[in-house]
Amino acid sequence: MQAENPDVVIIATGGLPDIDWISGAEHCTTSWDFLTGAAPTKESILVYDGTGRNPAMSCAERAAVAGAQVSLVALDGSFGPEMTYSEQVTWKQRLYDLDIPASFDLLLKSVQESGDKLQVTFANEVTGKQVTKTVDQVVIERGTLPADDLYQELRAASANDGVTDIECLLAGKAQPGSETSNAAFQLHRIGDAVSSRNIYSAILDAARLSNSI
Numbered sequence: 659m660q661a662e663n664p665d666v667v668i669i670a671t672g673g674l675p676d677i678d679w680i681s682g683a684e685h686c687t688t689s690w691d692f693l694t695g696a697a698p699t700k701e702s703i704l705v706y707d708g709t710g711r712n713p714a715m716s717c718a719e720r721a722a723v724a725g726a727q728v729s730l731v732a733l734d735g736s737f738g739p740e741m742t743y744s745e746q747v748t749w750k751q752r753l754y755d756l757d758i759p760a761s762f763d764l765l766l767k768s769v770q771e772s773g774d775k776l777q778v779t780f781a782n783e784v785t786g787k788q789v790t791k792t793v794d795q796v797v798i799e800r801g802t803l804p805a806d807d808l809y810q811e812l813r814a815a816s817a818n819d820g821v822t823d824i825e826c827l828l829a830g831k832a833q834p835g836s837e838t839s840n841a842a843f844q845l846h847r848i849g850d851a852v853s854s855r856n857i858y859s860a861i862l863d864a865a866r867l868s869n870s871i
Contacts, residue, residue: 666844666871667816669809670860673802673850680798682769685776689713689799692720699724700794704778706766707732708800710740711856715749717797722756729791730760731780737762740856764789769796801854809847816845822867830869844871 675688691697693716703721707714707730714730715738721728730753737753737760738746753760764780767788771777776796780789813820817835826833833844846867849860 664843666846667812668864668867669806669812669845669847669851670849670864671805671808671847671851673804673854675798676800676803676854677798679800680766680769682776685769685771686796686798689717689797692717692797697795699726702727702775702793703729703795703797704791704793705730705797706778706799707734708766708798709854710734710738711799711801712738712741712745712749714797714799715752717799718758719752719756721797722758726795728756728758729793730758731764731766731778731791732760732762733765733783735763735783761789766798802850804847804851804853806847806851809845809851812845815842817842818844818846820845820847822846827866827870830866833867833870846871 675690677683677686677688680686687697693713699721703726705714705718705721705728710732714732718728718730738749741749763783765783767779767781769776769778772792775792775794778791778793778796780791781787782789809820818833823834835844848863848867849855852863
């Protein structure tokens with residue numbers, strides 16, 4: 659890459675599913691694998707929504723349409739807080755149409771084998787009480803962790819140590835050092851390469867950054 663002698667390098671390498679924090683993660687299916695068909699659909703499925711965005715509902719819908727017995731469990735205290743209002747209404751209607759029960763305020767604690775099924779343990783965020791559910795399959799949507807190996811590799815060679823000035827970014831002003839003749843390139847990252855967000859945030863990152871370099 660450096661052989662191209664760039665002035666600016668923008669890293670948009672995305673992220674990978676964030677499930678390693680779960681005790682029993684090896685028994686879980688990521689929303690990515692479930693939606694792409696890389697994992698089979700079993701008879702009873704619990705979909706855990708740790709983001710309040712669209713993917714968990716997409717998983718629940720796919721499972722229900724496939725004929726599975728589905729339940730949706732969410733960390734948030736209400737349905738889809740990270741969705742737009744129109745998305746919330748559309749998905750709520752779909753939830754009712756498919757007769758998918760939903761539970762809220764539940765923090766996933768562990769997943770363990772129980773015979774030929776999986777026992778899922780939660781803690782109620784309001785009462786602190788433990789809640790357990792037993793199903794055939796657990797599908798997890800918890801966003802992503804940055805796939806930032808390339809970004810970290812390039813930081814030392816960059817003029818700005820990979821730091822994006824947020825105030826300049828939001829104001830549409832040039833990033834510090836963008837007008838210097840320093841031979842080193844500026845390094846920035848956008849979207850899920852920074853943190854887990856939706857595609858609209860990544861596009862906005864790119865548009866703002868392009869106007870501030």
